Amino acid sequence: MRRTYRWGILAPGNIAHKFASGLQFVPGAELYAIGSRDGIKARTFAEQYQAPVSYDSYEALAKDPEVDIIYIATPHTFHTENALLCLEHGKAVLCEKPLAINSRQVESMISAARKNNSFLMEALWSRFLPNIIKVKELATSGKIGAINHLEADFGFKADYNPKSRLFDPALGGGALLDIGIYPLFFALYLFGKPIEVESEAKLGPTGVDESCKVKLKFSSGAIANLRFTVTEFTPVEARIKGSKGEIMLPNRWYQPANIVTSTTDESEESIIDFVGNGYNYQAVEVQNCLDEGRIESPKWSHTDSLQLMQLMDKIRNQCGIEYPADLIK
Numbered sequence: 194m195r196r197t198y199r200w201g202i203l204a205p206g207n208i209a210h211k212f213a214s215g216l217q218f219v220p221g222a223e224l225y226a227i228g229s230r231d232g233i234k235a236r237t238f239a240e241q242y243q244a245p246v247s248y249d250s251y252e253a254l255a256k257d258p259e260v261d262i263i264y265i266a267t268p269h270t271f272h273t274e275n276a277l278l279c280l281e282h283g284k285a286v287l288c289e290k291p292l293a294i295n296s297r298q299v300e301s302m303i304s305a306a307r308k309n310n311s312f313l314m315e316a317l318w319s320r321f322l323p324n325i326i327k328v329k330e331l332a333t334s335g336k337i338g339a340i341n342h343l344e345a346d347f348g349f350k351a352d353y354n355p356k357s358r359l360f361d362p363a364l365g366g367g368a369l370l371d372i373g374i375y376p377l378f379f380a381l382y383l384f385g386k387p388i389e390v391e392s393e394a395k396l397g398p399t400g401v402d403e404s405c406k407v408k409l410k411f412s413s414g415a416i417a418n419l420r421f422t423v424t425e426f427t428p429v430e431a432r433i434k435g436s437k438g439e440i441m442l443p444n445r446w447y448q449p450a451n452i453v454t455s456t457t458d459e460s461e462e463s464i465i466d467f468v469g470n471g472y473n474y475q476a477v478e479v480q481n482c483l484d485e486g487r488i489e490s491p492k493w494s495h496t497d498s499l500q501l502m503q504l505m506d507k508i509r510n511q512c513g514i515e516y517p518a519d520l521i522k
């Protein structure tokens with residue numbers, strides 16, 4: 194019989210609501226406790242999702258011996274300190290993307306997971322969606338020939354507020370870390386580590402990247418052209434082109450969606466069966482890994498997160514995107 198894992202949520206903000214809804218579709222998962230800096234907010238969230246316990250601090254949540262896994266949903270710049278707190282208390286950690294704001298921070302989190310023999314995974318939810326897994330299967334099946342090009346975008350118009358998570362450099366603001374991470378992850382997932390990176394960004398008044406274009410070249414000769422922005426709505430589509438056809442992921446390609454494969458002879462839509470709201474798949478992966486006694490997922494490993502962050506470090510370096518937290522040793 195499957196064991197039950199008791200989950201805690203650290204920081205019940207926007208995305209934590211979606212995660213809590215998704216967790217209801219995960220067999221063997223119990224949402225047990227919520228930790229917020231504000232005890233009333235923690236209790237209200239706990240009541241909404243029938244979690245029996247709430248705390249007015251992250252530390253109290255991390256110390257609760259009944260909690261097995263903590264999902265961290267603070268803004269990017271707090272991920273490292275929150276994850277270290279949880280790992281040091283022996284908790285398994287699923288931490289929102291991006292895992293941190295630079296690779297030095299990611300390395301410290303990986304070291305803490307190893308030292309404490311505790312599980313750590315970046316909540317890169319798209320990696321575990323059936324459509325994304327199916328795309329990789331199709332792309333490597335030879336159906337569209339040798340794959341040589343990826344085009345993907347992610348853009349929306351955010352309300353400008355220099356103090357918000359998206360625009361404040363103190364909170365790791367900018368398009369790259371918030372949404373650029375999706376097309377970048379997808380390119381790495383399909384082609385591996387790039388051999389060349391060219392990027393340009395338009396920085397806004399707070400100094401963070403509001404729009405960014407990235408071209409990646411891979412050892413196979415494949416190219417990825419990616420763009421992301423928080424200043425306008427874009428198609429949010431992805432196309433993988435091969436020598437014999439293409440695979441098209443329609444609007445909001447990084448979410449649950451169907452896929453269209455076209456060759457000169459035919460066009461076929463793959464209808465994918467989804468369960469829950471999509472955020473559940475990553476939680477299933479965490480539990481499967483814990484069942485197997487792992488401290489990292491073979492599907493989105495520590496090295497995968499580190500390589501993704503190293504790529505984002507490189508882009509930040511090319512584009513002159515700096516955060517105050519980069520200076521903290």
Ligand SMILES: NC(=O)c1ccc[n+]([C@@H]2O[C@H](COP(=O)([O-])OP(=O)(O)OC[C@H]3O[C@@H](n4cnc5c(N)ncnc54)[C@H](OP(=O)(O)O)[C@@H]3O)[C@@H](O)[C@H]2O)c1
Pocket residue numbers: 204205206207208209228229230231234266267268269271289290291316318358370371
């Ligand atoms: N996977 C996805 O689809 C997805 C979507 C959106 C966001 N995210 C990721 O999730 C993380 C959180 O994003 P969000 O949009 O949910 O953020 P949010 O609602 O603005 O904030 C999340 C929570 O973080 C806590 N927090 C701790 N220190 C804070 C500070 N100094 N300023 C603001 N909040 C602070 C707050 O919780 P308490 O006050 O309760 O402690 C807040 O409610 C980000 O890293 C983001 O990249 C992922």
